[in-house]
Amino acid sequence: MSILECRALTKRYGNKEALGGVDLTLETGRIVGLLGPNGSGKTTLIKLACGLLTPTSGEILIDGRRPSPETNAVVSYLPERTTLPLWMSAKQAMDFYADFYADFRRYAAEEMLEKLHLEQNQTIRAMSKGMREKLQLILTMSREARLYLLDEPIGGVDPATRDYILKTIIANYNEEATVLISTHLISDVEHVLDEAIFLREGSVMLHETIDAIREEKGKSVDELFREVFAC
Amino acid sequence: MEWTFRADAPIYTQLCEQLTVAVVSGLFRPGERLPTVRELAVDAGVNPNTVQRALSELERDGLVYSQRTTGRFVTDDAVRIEQERRRLAEERAGDFLAAMEKLGYNRIQTVMLLEKMGGEEQ
Numbered sequence A: 001m002s003i004l005e006c007r008a009l010t011k012r013y014g015n016k017e018a019l020g021g022v023d024l025t026l027e028t029g030r031i032v033g034l035l036g037p038n039g040s041g042k043t044t045l046i047k048l049a050c051g052l053l054t055p056t057s058g059e060i061l062i063d064g065r066r067p068s069p070e071t072n073a074v075v076s077y078l079p080e081r082t083t084l085p086l087w088m089s090a091k092q093a094m095d096f097y098a099d100f101y102a103d104f105r106r107y108a109a110e111e112m113l114e115k116l117h118l119e120q121n122q123t124i125r126a127m128s129k130g131m132r133e134k135l136q137l138i139l140t141m142s143r144e145a146r147l148y149l150l151d152e153p154i155g156g157v158d159p160a161t162r163d164y165i166l167k168t169i170i171a172n173y174n175e176e177a178t179v180l181i182s183t184h185l186i187s188d189v190e191h192v193l194d195e196a197i198f199l200r201e202g203s204v205m206l207h208e209t210i211d212a213i214r215e216e217k218g219k220s221v222d223e224l225f226r227e228v229f230a231c
Numbered sequence B: 001m002e003w004t005f006r007a008d009a010p011i012y013t014q015l016c017e018q019l020t021v022a023v024v025s026g027l028f029r030p031g032e033r034l035p036t037v038r039e040l041a042v043d044a045g046v047n048p049n050t051v052q053r054a055l056s057e058l059e060r061d062g063l064v065y066s067q068r069t070t071g072r073f074v075t076d077d078a079v080r081i082e083q084e085r086r087r088l089a090e091e092r093a094g095d096f097l098a099a100m101e102k103l104g105y106n107r108i109q110t111v112m113l114l115e116k117m118g119g120e121e122q
Helices: A042-049 A090-100 A106-115 A129-141 A159-172 A186-192 A210-217 A221-228 B011-024 B037-044 B048-060 B078-102 B107-121
Strands: A002-013 A016-027 A031-035 A057-062 A075-078 A147-151 A178-183 A195-200 A203-209 B064-067 B071-074
Touching: A002 A042, A002 A178, A016 A042, A016 A178, A016 A203, A031 A042, A031 A186, A031 A221, A042 A057, A042 A147, A042 A178, A075 A129, A090 A106, A090 A129, A106 A129, A129 A147, A129 A159, A159 A186, A159 B037, A178 A186, A186 A221, A195 A210, A195 A221, A203 A210, A210 A221, A210 B011, B011 B048, B011 B078, B037 B048, B048 B064, B078 B107
Parallel strands: A031 A178, A031 A195, A075 A147, A147 A178
Antiparallel strands: A002 A016, A002 A057, A195 A203, B064 B071
């Protein structure tokens, strides 16, 4: 069964085409890497999926429906930049999520924060960049969603934090849910993925399982990516 | 346990191999209950579906078995585990001999070298 489907999906910003006729189907229960260099259309695709942008032409469907408040109720989105107000404490951020999302598992978020020794009364302003990223990821993964859209969840954090973030994703996603992770840090996420999508200048140039790529090409997805996108 | 993955082979075959080593080396003992798919995935930092695929392979090979409600267990069959240990040992020994051949050692020279080193150890 497919959770996300794009049909001839096109998005233009003025004259600039960010996505050009993308056809794509994501099945349930998969962890998928949305891989491509900067400016290849990764963020545009994710924003279209959660209704923050509207297509110029073509369509994008979540569980068979156009993005709407209804579909957003089953989509958990992690934006590229942390968006929580700085004055909030971790506890207030949890209150905020609990108010907005019926599927928020507060106990799961609290347990993860406790493991990080993160004081619930600490404000986001007082947190390091890595800690802010972890907090926002914990909130995102604490929802019992059917589709997780994670835009660059491991960009700009140290390798230990990257490991923590990836393990948190594996440990928390619902088995029937699909996780879409956009990144250009391929060697870091490769082991965690079922499949990889290569985006190039707004088009899908490859959509394949990780082990099929390794089996057929005798090389890692990271190596293949470096070859395909060599400058 | 420590996991390492090479770039040039599928991840599930490498998982199979490392789980097999864990069984023949006794890290997972005969009859012992294995961690869940999710626990293994988090520990190894890999995709749960990949772990599932590797465990199914080990099940087909008779090294583990699953019980519908209680989880997956290492086989109790000591003969089967010994067989697998032998298979892995032969595979590693073959790789070693091939590497020695590259250095210009034939079988006899390699064996002599091993015997000499064994003698020194005692």
